[in-house]
Amino acid sequence: MSDLSLAAQAAAAENRPPAVPRHVAVVMDGNGRWARQRFMPRFFGHKQGVDALVRAVNAFADRGVQYLTVFAFSSENWKRPSEEVSGLMSLVLVAVSKYLTKLAGDGVRIRIVGDRSAVSDKLRRAWEHAEELTAGNSRITLAVAFNYGGRWDVVQACRQAIADGVPAEAVDENWLASHMALSFAPDPDLFIRTGGEMRISNFLLWQAAYSELFFTECLWPDFGEAEIDAALEAYAQRDRRFGTIRPNQVVPEGT
Ligand code: IPE
Ligand code: IPE
Numbered sequence: 001m002s003d004l005s006l007a008a009q010a011a012a013a014e015n016r017p018p019a020v021p022r023h024v025a026v027v028m029d030g031n032g033r034w035a036r037q038r039f040m041p042r043f044f045g046h047k048q049g050v051d052a053l054v055r056a057v058n059a060f061a062d063r064g065v066q067y068l069t070v071f072a073f074s075s076e077n078w079k080r081p082s083e084e085v086s087g088l089m090s091l092v093l094v095a096v097s098k099y100l101t102k103l104a105g106d107g108v109r110i111r112i113v114g115d116r117s118a119v120s121d122k123l124r125r126a127w128e129h130a131e132e133l134t135a136g137n138s139r140i141t142l143a144v145a146f147n148y149g150g151r152w153d154v155v156q157a158c159r160q161a162i163a164d165g166v167p168a169e170a171v172d173e174n175w176l177a178s179h180m181a182l183s184f185a186p187d188p189d190l191f192i193r194t195g196g197e198m199r200i201s202n203f204l205l206w207q208a209a210y211s212e213l214f215f216t217e218c219l220w221p222d223f224g225e226a227e228i229d230a231a232l233e234a235y236a237q238r239d240r241r242f243g244t245i246r247p248n249q250v251v252p253e254g255t
């Protein structure tokens, strides 16, 4: 029996230091409070949040993370006041025009995950453009979860099965996983939530089954390199077992 943990074995097979998560998911929470602390409107916090995201993508990529999935707008965020919702929609367009060229030049591949049916044609076209422009990049994949909900994701995968006439016995965990929004990425190794709340808020319910969770009080616009290093250091200390026991606790058969 190898004395490497399962995570370390997977990392060794990919020639990657075991301590670095391959996929990090982040609930970017706390923009509103960050702005209110400065007596500014909540929108100001969202704007700063976009800048923090662009910095974070590069910082995670520099540290060897291959996939970064961020929660930008949840299925439930439509319940916010209409001015905030429309402000967030326009901010996405502004963010794409401000940062797309830079991110493309930085080797970032952009993918949008979530229900696109409810967003404007203009926004959909901006996303398609961002995805097409960066499709050849491979330094890091940034998956932006927008109008995304973990429950929506499970339901839309089930609907595909029914629409395609897939027999019930063929719908297993592998089939569902390969029809869910993040089917192009491995499950997240590390799940971070900023802003102090200790809940998942309907983010990656299926994919986070074995993610290591990291909660920080830091509000998203303040989440910089020092906070990223603290999260990665905490991750490196975790003992991932995926339901097994530690290799050094395996008792030889017959004893
Ligand atoms: C997260 O920040 C960003 C979005 C949900 C779009 P919030 O807007 O939830 O900020 P807080 O939690 O109210 O501070
Ligand atoms: C989760 O944050 C969604 C995003 C960060 C996009 P919320 O602020 O919407 O979550 P709750 O309402 O505190 O659970």
Ligand code: MG
Pocket (backbone or CB within 6 Å): 029, 030, 031, 195
């Ligand atoms: Mg919030």
